[in-house]
Amino acid sequence: MPATLVFILRRTLQIVPVVLAIAALNFVLLHLAPGDAADIIAARSGGSDTEFVEELRRSFGLDRPLWQQFLIYLGKLLTLDLGYSHVQATPVAALILDRVPATLLLMLAAIGIAVAVGVALGIVSAMRHRSWTDAIVSVLALVVYATPQFWLGLMLIVLFSITIGILPSGGMMTIAREMTAPERLLDVARHLVLPSLTLGLFYVAVYARLMRASMLEVFTLDFITTARAKGLSELRVGLAHAARNALLPVVTLAGVQIGHLLGGSILVETVFGWPGLGRLVFDALLQRDLNLLLGILFVSSIVVVLANLAVDLVYGLLDPRIVHK
């Protein structure tokens, strides 16, 4: 069996225990919350008659021993049943699924901006080490790194939506009119600009700094001297030789930051009214919808696990030494 395939299989199987642990954590949190589903429903329907609540408990299986409940919970998870949102009277999974595409779009746009701009800035800074460009990029990165994302979003709204008025201040699309497909695409794109910029700018700073540091380290390695000794242009040395090697830690970090990005999307989507998972968290908070919150926690954790797996696999492809270990 080719080494690559073994590598892929091995890494993929390693995620199983992690998923189980995440499920366990969710289960624990669910039961740490004061009151359980039965109490909530009883409260909503106005009856706190003890017998009624006990009946509800039995029907939900909440009177069974914890370990049994956990197994039932696991079973449900396998069938992608994340519970029921009593507040919105819809299965949690359905609510989440409905919002995933919007968040996915936002995150991809943000990552795209972050990696493309961040890596480019990092390369430029490293190759123009100690010049004015380098200094300016460094200072900007420091400031952006210290900026609260949600506040940045608000300020961008003030600047571009309110003052200059060229970009919409919220939502994913303009609801009012009928639009053709290309018009719709453009409309969504316009709405995407500010949120993705807000979410991504922080990571532009992170990747720029990391890529710069990585490049500077790679520049001290022997094969760079060899490349120069071969008479290659400094541009080629910087891009083909240095950057290709320097990219590895950035790729790893990018994957690892998915979790961070998901957290940021809660704030950014709330600020921009972007109809994604993050906004759903905000709604769940307002409505005290614990099932929904935990469902989102579970899904986002799984996403992080999968993203880490993807990063490992990509890393293996980029660095031929890893696969053969």
Add this chain to the structure above:
Amino acid sequence: MSALLAIENLTVEFTTTRGTVRAVEGLSFRLERGETLAIVGESGSGKSTAALAILRLIAAGSGRIAGGRILFEGSDLLTLADDRLRAVRGARIGMIFQDPMMALNPVYTVGDQIAETLIAHQGMSRRAARQRGVELLRRVRVPAPERRIAEYPHNLSGGMRQRVMIAMALACRPSLLIADEPTTALDVTVQAQVLSLIDELKAEFGMAVLLITHDLGVVWEMAQRVVVMYAGRKVEEGPSGRLFTRPAHPYTRGLLRAAKWEEGEGRRLSEIPGTVPSPSDMPAGCAFAPRCDAAVSRCRGERPALGRVGAQREAACFVAESEPA
């Protein structure tokens, strides 16, 4: 006949936390076409720095070439414009380094790395360059070159990696090969093979070889003339045969003694008591005086200049043994 390479008064400075130090000072020597010249010295003697300086490969952040001229085929490499320097690097002068594992880029195949030189200097197509790469690998006696061409450096043995480096350096048939400790990182058995390969190729291509080494055995095998360096300066120069049998400078004598030199047997350098002075902490007078068993009081106060000690021989020593006229 003008020399292929003429170094005149080369000085290389490094900036450290303790001020500017000179790793190479006032180095001059000539290398004729088709000749093999060895630069010998302990680590810290400045020999590798001098070699890197020829192609202006000293890392910009750490050091600079502070003075001198490096005349190669008529032009001073130190004043050459960048694009013309790049035309020399890899094409007119090839260079191989000590540790082929570190000197080769880990993320590209050896085929790609050899092809790079050919594409850059001879405008070959990728396919033609790859073909030529296979031929070159065959010429440097890498078995099964058609398979090896697609391998990554970490898949090859040390000896094969060094052969790849040689192939890469000679791809464009340079008139000078600079070899910086080419066999130090290799097994003893492989060392001889690599050396004889270099000799063969030298004869075939009519190349001159500048060999940097601390291994006197290698010098004996390969070099026609020897330059001995100590603490950044040349202390002796002469034809290898006579230099080995009648060393003029006490340091050269010490080196030979420490290597338990007997004619025909090669040995590595072992110790002369004491250590090479660090460039930031040079003694007044002759740099070798503290370790010299023939030193007189004049040696400690005054620095000896290079003086003739025989036909085509010179040494920087007040008590050097001249050859009988």
Add this chain to the structure above:
Amino acid sequence: MSSSLVDFWRKFRRNRAAVAALFVLALIVLAAAFGPLLYTADPFDMLGRPTQPPSQRFPLGTDVSGRDILAGLIHGARVSLLIGIVASLAATLFGVLVGAAAGYYGGALDNLLMRGTDFFLTIPSFVLAVVLVAIFSPSIVSVTAAIAIVSWPSVARLARAEFIAQRDRDYVQACRALGMSNLDIILRQIMPNALPPVIVVASLMVATAILTESGLSFLGLSDPNVISWGYMIGVGRTVLRVAWWMSAIPGVTILVTVLCINLVGEGLSDALNPRLQQR
């Protein structure tokens, strides 16, 4: 001991940005500590007319409910700094304990602890913090605890790496040969060597904690009995079109505070790790 402090200060002083940042940070801390004594307005009192620009009575104006913005800023500084520092301290303490145990003892304990640590690192930290605060009702305690809980894993990993690097060193072997107890070795021998990078990470963690806390407050997950910067930004959001400064000002203070902490942290890093080359 004092000579190494002097030495440290000398190295730290070389980084002028860090020194300037330290100065500003000191001002902020002073304002947080003594501000309420000097400027006695209660940030909760709805004394003024709503949404007023700066005036003599209200140097930074009033918010949508007529509360004094400057008072809010000063009290908010207390909250943010308090939560940031306490959460970081708690996370560092716990993280170092776990990391030290894992790094020093190795083997099965290491495996177990690291599995746990890595697991926590896969859960998105902000999402978890939101959930924790939501479950346990927002208060200074729950917010601080939530931030500490999501922050300790990175400290643990660092501490573990440091302990692994140190445990096989000669001086540790020597101490073992002298019969020193493991606890003694960990606390009195290795810890002082492992601490510098941990200190740097801990100080940078304060910055992250402040950002996290402000994010939580913005979402409404702050202690209802205190005013915090994030909460002020959230309040200002409702009148963004007419009074954008209400959201802008608290954000600037967060930015400045976090920036200064980051600069000081980098200065600390440079001063404590002389091995770093010139960049």
